Amino acid sequence: MAKIETPRPVRGTQDMLGGTPEAFAERFEHVVATFDRVRRLYGFQRVEVPVFESTAVFARSLGESTDVVSKEMYTFEDRGGDSITLRPEFTAGISRAYITEGWQQYAPLKVATHGPLFRYERPQKGRFRQFHQLDAEIIGAAEPGADVELLVFADQLLKELGINEGVTLTLNTLGDAASREAWRAALIAHFEAHRGELSEDSVERLAKNPLRILDSKDPRDRPVADSAPDIDAYLTDEARSFFEKVTSGLDAAGVAWERNARLVRGLDYYRHTAFEFVTDRLGAQGTVLGGGRYDGLIENLGGKPTPAVGWAAGIERLAMLVDTPERVPLQIGIVPENPDSEFLSQSLAYLFRQHGLSTFTTFSGKKDKRYTRSCAAAELVVNIDALHQKPGTFASLRFKAGQHPRTFGLDKSVENILRGRFKVDLEYVDDVLLNIDLLGEERRVPR
RNA sequence: GCGAUCGUAGCUCAGUUGGUUAGAGCGCCGGUUUGUGGUACCGGAGGUCGGGGGUUCAAGACCCCUCGAUCGCCCCA
Structure with missing residues (x-):
């Protein structure tokens, strides 16, 4: 009889067993349970959205040229010939549901969810092809108070998980559409002038996503990136005032934060507030929770112009930072x-x-x-x-x-x-x- | 897609400059001992040394290819 060969687990997936010394399943569970408890304290409704969507949901909202859409999506044709994609993030699907399910009637809507996401990437520490995130969104609120509440929520979550010590909130503003365009033009002009000093990667970024050069890790890029103009000079009065309200709101709530004028977001739809909670304890994957304001997204998906803010946090990354939960015999x-x-x-x-x-x-x-x-x-x-x-x-x-x-x-x-x-x-x-x-x-x- | 490191028992690992039938600890199964008992002793099962090819009298070890894992680049939570 021929020997049966056991199929291998798919690259980038993981199996977690409880009751082992590593206690990874327990850590994971603890992160999710804590999130669910804290989310209720802030009045965020639990929301469930599909694990797969029409490919267009992600292609339109993330932007065709982004890495996620152009090379990281699990996309396939189903038996009816429709193009389907396993969700690579939560925001697009929730935004779609907001439009198609008539959730506008509940605006401003505060929702939270968690579950598996899929991205075709090379696995490494704190990074998987099937990974899991916590997610919180406020849809239909244009006020900086929404940004503040979301950030205070995130801050409390990390504190309750006991990992706030090694983690810092870094904050930036990308301005409104007018600010962003003016800044972007100035950056392109700056980088074009120093094109010869940039790394190969950054020369490519210049064509695709010039903002990304700002947070390049390549030391050759640092001098040019560091001397690039901040957005501050290009902010409209409205945008500046918005950012000030966010930061003073955080101060009032006692949330520690640092300005990082080099912080940008990879996805096209971000406006105004952008933030990341970062740590140096996870190797190359420093971001533990990240998000921002995406006022243009719902319009991109065919809905009415709708302001929104949100964040997502990697459950695996949080689980790696959390103390081993006490075993309950x-x-x-x-x-x-x-x-x-x-x-x-x-x-x-x-x-x-x-x-x-x-x-x-x-x-x-x-x-x-x-x-x-x-x-x-x-x-x-x-x-x-x-x-x-x-x-x-x-x-x-x-x-x-x-x-x-x-x-x-x-x-x-x-x-x-x-x-x-x-x-x-x-x-x-x-x-x-x-x-x-x-x-x-x-x-x-x-x- | 690119780079580096690493693949020996279920797990953690030994295995000398290439040299007989590949080892240990833990775990698993059984026996003896104990008989208010988490013990100790003895035994057993379990390995195509990731896979394929090559060099050699001889390869777990050296060379090539391949598959897989880990970490990093890109990008991201």
Whole structure:
């Protein structure tokens, strides 16, 4: 018989198992749970949008010339011949839904979501082909107060995750359309004048996306980039005033921020506020949360002109920064010492679980192994074989690291429970299960 | 798309200047011991040394190709 070759996982995807020392699944879960909790504090509605959309949704909103659209999308033709794309970001899909689902009636709309995104990129630290983001958007609010609330939300999230220490908020303004155009023209003029001093990459950027030269990592670009004009001189009065309101709002809320006049966004639709929370603890991927204002996007998708702000944060990146969440052991472990007790063990476990007690059971292994595993998994370990030797009782053992095991007896009501009645009351003293009392309701227990 | 580093058991890794039947720890399965027990001892299963080709009397080791992983460039969360 030919050997079956196991298909390999797709490059850039990951499998996460809980209960391992790395605890990556737990970190991931912790990030999402914290986000969901904080998002409620700010009154952001949970929103669900499809994982795939018509290709046009992303092509139009991100801009045809961007890297994401031109080479990173998972695009395919479905069986009906339509061009479909796995979402590479959230904002475009949410904006589409805002238009097609009539969500304008709820404006200004505050929504939050999280889930998988897909980008055909070369994987590296903190970067995957299927990755996951948290996302928050305020749609239909042109006021700087919306930017502020979103940033305060982000700041609190990072604080609650305990990772605010190594992470700083860097902030910039890209101005309104008029400011941006004037600045852009000035930048192009500046870079053209120094064309010969630029790296090859930046010469290419000059044609495609000149703003990007500003945050180039290539040391050859730095002198020219650093001497390039800031946007400040080109800001319209409105744009300047908007930015001032955002920064003073942050100051009022006590959110620390740094101006980074070199911060630009890769996607075409950004206006006014642009920001990134960055860290130096993730190798080359410094951005942990990023976003800004995208007043032109919804119009690009065929909707009415609608102002909006939003941000997204990489769940994997946050998970890498977060402390390992404390492991929560199961409450009770049941060890049958001999095979005859297996069935009893399952019945008892069922009983405990019905009453909301998390219960660990073993399926195999010799006695010592069962104890080892049970003690590792549960707070209190119960030996039920005493039931055979002395009906009406079983022994319970409690293990704590570095402590000598102690023994506790349980009272006779256990026998009654196991004989036929379900409803019980479990009594704890000092975290130790001491008593189980019947409450009366009669039901047969399979025996 | 480009560059660098790395692929030996389920996991973490040894394996000398090329030299017999490729090892350890952990994990898994079993036995003995213990018998309020997380132990100790013994044993077992598990490897086409990522794959293919080459050099050599001889390759896990050297050379070429290929696949994969990691990190970086580009870009991004």
